[in-house]
Amino acid sequence: MSPGTTLDQDLLVPELAGQLRSESGLQEKINQMQGSRLGSRRLPTIPALGRILPGGGLMAGAAYSVENSTTLAMALLAGPSGSGAWCSVIGIPDFNVEAAANLGIDLDRLILIPHLDGQWLTVTAAMVDVVSIILTTAPATITSTDAARLRARLRQRGAALITIGAWPQSEAVLSVSDNQWGGLGTGSGHLQTRRLKVTAKGNNGRSRSSELSLTELQQRTWPQLNTADSRTIDQRFVPQVVGA
């Protein structure tokens, strides 16, 4: 309801105005109940990353691209995985499951498809039906129609796609800069701590960044979803509704 209509209502006869008001209230209620349109459902996200992502976290049905850090991509996966969703890693033979487990990804619900035989789109589209979040390397070339088709499928299933490398219609592009390592000297010590600056550039051109340490990405407790029926997992994912 635009402010203009409210003004008009005041000029109308009171009964009619009351009726309109209740109608508008009803409309609002309907909108709220239909709140699961795209972007209003948020997947569990590590707070440190949720702060910089547009919308306050990973959105179901959206695509994100991560430019230069597998660790960051794993951290995005950790939230949904930790709260009981199935995850899939497609086309990344170098993925280290040990690091994934340390970041809180449940290996029992992680599906790896390292080699694709050139069937990236078919396999990814099939996996969208199965799992709630997919991590993949973006193919070198993808036509915009294929990307749009995949996006529609993601939206329909409420799954999220995270690509390593550029993706044409991503909600945000995340990148890591200013890596600072602790514990390593010259000829002595070993890598222990890491501080990194994560920048998220939204598709509206606004970018936000945050400095955080590796331990902040290692959240271990997540709200557990009751996964009695995974076919509805995507609908149940985090019932919280972000303001319209």
Place this chain on the structure above:
Amino acid sequence: MLWCPDWPIAAALRELNLPIDASLALVDKGEVYACSPAARSEGVKRRLRVREAQARCADLLVEQYDPALDERVFEPVVSAIEKIMPGVQLLRPGLCAIPAQGPSRYYGGETAAASVLLSTLSTLGLTNARIGVADSPFAAEHAARATEVLEGAEQDAIWVVPPGESAQFLSSFPLEVLAEPKLAVLLRRLGIKTLGDFSALAAGDVRNRFGVEGAIAHRKASGLDHHSVVVRKPPPELDVLVDFEPALVRIDQLAFAFRTSADRFVDRLSDSGLVCTVVRVVLHSESGEVSDRLWRHPRWFDADDILDRVRWQLQGGGLIEHGLQSGITRVQTIPDTVEDLGDHADGLWGTGPDEGVHNGLARVQGMLGHGAVLTAMIAGGRMLKDRRVLIPWGDSSGSNPIAVRAARQLPWPGKLPGPAPATVFDSPREVRVIDDSGHSVDVDTRGMLTRAPAQFTPPGSPAKQRLVHHWAGPWPINERWWDSSGRALNRFQLVDETGAAWLLLLEDHQWWAEASYD
């Protein structure tokens, strides 16, 4: 009651294709469990130590005793009996009970029925079977065993105890045949030496004094133990075997031709209220090759799943997709593990979390092959790649998951401390590390670094050189030095000027990137 003496030996002789007069001993836990007549005549006995048995009989063949083999070899015998006489109770391999009433009426007398049985068995190559007929299974068993003592003109493989005379027949047997050693000792102290003496006691008194076990033994001794024979139900035939004539050379042809058989396989299982969770697929090719593999399923097989497994087995066997090396002449599917359908039934509101996942992943496996869809476990190891165990979806891991987890808890000296790198290269990438003067950095024979690393060339971009900011190493790893497959290498950690951290290997003067902390 049908008795085949020395059945473990007979079974082993048949299985190993040995002549009937070979000296064979079956060994269980270091002691002779059974021995062939030839060996027995040389002085080999049951419960003799293997070494002593070998000393007594120089050309003794020693084999491990395998109870499953006994059962397996006896199975055709039981089915042969079932063909001519209904209702067989398998007591143990080599001994089975058959109700005599029906066959004796049909064949015209107990002796006649027993002779028919013996002639059937001799066609199977079993010439030394014995048959005892009596009122009770216990008496009949001992009648069959008693045929051994008959000699000369009386020698016969059949002993028929007339009806009502079982107790009398048993009365001269010693107490040991009851196989109740404690009871036998006790009774002997009471002055009771034979089954006849024992059965003369009043049943109530025996029960009061010796309890249920005593009462059962007393009934056996009196020839009154349970008369009924619990008839074996022949197991349903669940295997499916299809022969192709002429041989099929294309996978799609084969899949099409096998389709109905796969349906039949699943239907038969479900008719018996079963589902198959592990199936064995055996493929015979025209040139005589046999491909045999077990396939597991995360839930249970339906017809499509079985077709997929047949297809994957052909593709995975090094045979290319469109033409096999030689045509397939026979496909056989054998259920290896079956479970009750009730345990796998769909619930009213779906079957829990994984149904959709299973179906979806099966579809992807259909596209890419069985080994393309993987789940992961973390195992123990020094090299990062060894710590990752990938298991095709639906397979159980080759090793026990508990063992894998236990191996992870072991100390593994030389494993990497600190956070795990996010990228572990599937195959190590070639890199260069050079010192100030442009020479490659190396480690000498004493494990000391020749010069400090100054510049680093990341994998994939040989032209770009980066300054080394921090580094640590060498950390020597000497894996399996006792083995030719062992490796000796040095590990380094390195942070370059862009802030990227790397885990490097130096092996045979060559630098590799093992992992990247990206």
